Amino acid sequence: MYYWRDLGEVPEDFGPSVLTLGNFDGVHRGHQQVLQQVLDAARERSAAAVVVSFDPHPAQVHRPESAPELIMGLEDRVEMLADAGIDALLMMHYTLEFAANSPEDFVEQVFVRALGAKAVVVGHDVRFGRGNSGDLDTMRELGAKLGFEVIAIEDFGASYPLRSTDADGDRRCSSTWVREALETGDVETAGRVLGREHRMRGEVVHGAARGRELGYPTANLAPSSQGFIPADGIYAGWLIDESGVRWPAAISVGSNPTFEGVSRQVEAHVINRPPERVQDFDLYGQSVVVEFLHRLRGQVTYRGPEALIEQMKLDVGQARTLLSAQPHALLSTEQRAEG
Template sequence: MQVWHDLGQAAEAFAAGVGQDGHTSSVVTIGNFDGVHRGHQAVLGRVVGLARADGRAAVAVTFDPHPAQVHRPADAPALLTGLADKLDLLARTGLDAVLVVPYTLDLADLTPDEFVTRYLVEALRARTIVVGHDVRFGKGNSGTLATMVELGGQHGFEVVAVDDVGVSRLRTPGGSARWSSSAGRLLLAEGDVAGAAAILGRPHRLRGVVVHGDARGRQLGFPTANLGRISGMVPADGVYAGRLLRPTLPPDHPDRVLPAAVSVGTNPTFDGVDRRVEAYVLDRDDLDLYDEEVVVELVDRLRPTLRFDGVDALVRQMHDDVDRARELLR
């Protein structure tokens, strides 16, 4: 999958022909695609299917940073995925290319016609645009589905509107909801990583670089990898069964995917104040992961964070957590 970070790259690619078949026009969709959840996957699958049928490139337009981080940074939602993971997940859908548009106030000031003309028509040579019924674009989100259809008539592209896909039963207050990024965030905020996985279509992931901690886990017999510079929404405090993935290793390497018990929280037994994500690779004390970028998958929550009366009680609970994680991941 090609990744373009400006219009010039996209225009040059289409002039040369995109993909192995040298496509000179495209089927396009636009969105933030945070989490690339099952609803997104259905829309992107529609884009890829139409593109293959019409002999065009399948392209997604996304934004970085998230628009909310520009317009209301103080209360912008936590993102389910950072850009690196979002691009990886988008690549898995079969897209030929993604245009990552730097989101700025100048971009937000473009009229719907200016945005469509500059980005979708001139740069991406769109012949079909796939959007949801609730699409909003252009200055003040003034562009709607009707606007897109009208612009399609002016610029010669077809508009395909897709319905909301899927309904996920939330195990938190709120009843049911369509597959959406906001529903995934709600579940993660409650620690329901299994419920979030039902929306995402995979376990939720955190990406970070392994940094030095207090070495307390090693002293207790459970050496942990402490994540720094984390991307991906950190769920509610607790202990989780999961996996530690090492993307820098070859796919067939025996240590690329490792079962783990993951702690999220402040270590209240030791009066900790810093919120941390720490992963203990089950039954391994020989790994040197410092300064390595790793991914932690969260499969299920074992328990909330607890404060114990002493180290002995904590260690007994940690042994129980590891046993439960081992059984669940088996």
Template sequence: MQVWHSEEDIPSELGRTVVTMGIFDGVHKGHRAVLAKTVAEAKARGVMSVALTFDPHPATVHNPDSPIHLVATLGDRLDRLAAAGIDATFVQHYTLEYAQASPREFVANQLVGQLHAEAIVVGQDARFGKGNVGDGDMLRALGSKLGFSVYLVSDVGDDAGHRWSSTRVRELLSMGDVSGAAMVLGRPHRIRGEVVHGFQRGRELGFPTANLTGDNLGEVPADGVYAGWLVRRVPASSAAEYLPAAISVGTNPQFDGVERTVEAHVLGRSDLNLYGESVAIDFIERLRPMFSFGSLDELLVQMDEDLRGTAEVLGVPTAGRVDPKKIKAI
């Protein structure tokens, strides 16, 4: 998939296209219905399929004091747009100045003028232009005047009436319901970050962990202990390695922690050296909330149970604590 960040990146020989637009945060099932229609229509017409997305998130630009935590990083978003079959994605740098374009200016200048749209595919809830006053009906009216076709894709959701959306994913993650979030996403929820040095308390107890911190990991679920996978690139290879992990999210109240971190213990491994690596964490199921215990022995008993629970959820062999003397690094 081609990725364009400015008009200069767009090939000069670009022909007509089928365009879809949106933030596509998480690229959930609702997004994929729109993307599938975009790709199918482009193939039927023999033209390129193009997605217009925005970075940073418009809500963060308009309300900087209440920034949106993205469900997925921009890199993962682009990977998933490519996996959906999109031929090219234009990443529009979103600013307050850019947001001043009227609906007609936005459609005529960017979608039709810059991206050469002969057809536009959006969800039925799409909004665009200054103040988000543009909608599906306005898009159809503009299509009649400017000469492009419009396809509105109906909302999709679950049997309980919840519409699949990035907002819904965030709601579920805020409750620790990572399996519910996976139903909307169509895959496990993933965060990504660089492994950094922690306090190394876990390795002293036989539970070495890969520690991730920072504000750019993606949407971190509610505090608790989870079963999941640590995903890393195999050194000197493009292949991905999935390692079963017990994942702790929180401030570590047992040791009066303050900073919220994500710590992943790979079951049974004492030989990993992950410092400085960019890894992903896939959350599969929440095992329990985060709380402190009356003694270190009580904590260790619960951590042993967490390892058993993780192995059961993931369908892998059970592994106990590792020998602290054999831990190389993590």
């Protein structure tokens, strides 16, 4: 996938293209349906499939005090868009100056001159240009004037039947739904809307080493880590190291109320550390991904370390059982060598 951070990086002879625009925070199942329509339309027209997106999120520029917490960081968003099969991504730097462009100036400069748009795929609720003054009718008028087709999707991020037995069964997939689920620790629902486990990405840093002292060493994510932090509690999930190995893990989110003076943090205890490296399994300084599969329990204050250790033993056992049944459970060292 071509990845451009500025209009000046787009080759002068690029095009023709079929494109869509949006923030694509989470790249959830609804987004994936839109991207597939872009891909289909591009193949039918022998054109490149292109996404135009923005960084930072426009809400962070216009109303930083109330902007929603992002589901994923920029690196993961780029990776997910590439995995979807998109041919090119133009990630435009969003500023107040950029936002002042009129709808026509924006479309002509970006869609037509830079990307050679043959068709534009948008939802009926599309808004663009200065003050969000451009809408679907505006896009159609500009398409007729500037020579591109407008493909309107009935529901941008259409409904996906996640569960047929409850009120959410036909709810429209959205980034808002993912955030609502994560705020309550419901990582299973978030995963169903996303189409994969929710993830965070960050550097492993030194912590207070209490986990190691208690017999359960953890990889502590730096406060600067990217991705929506789910509700406090204990989770079963995965830690993916820099080499791409996926380790089963018991993940703690919170401030660990059993001990005083601990700030909120995300830490993962790798369950199946290689036997030959139990003592020196060192992830410090690595950029890792932590994925959340299932919430085991909420955060609890214990009367002392002994009770906490006993609960940690139960948590790790439960996490191991849940993760061992997953299709991407970690292979043994011998199995990896054979592969």
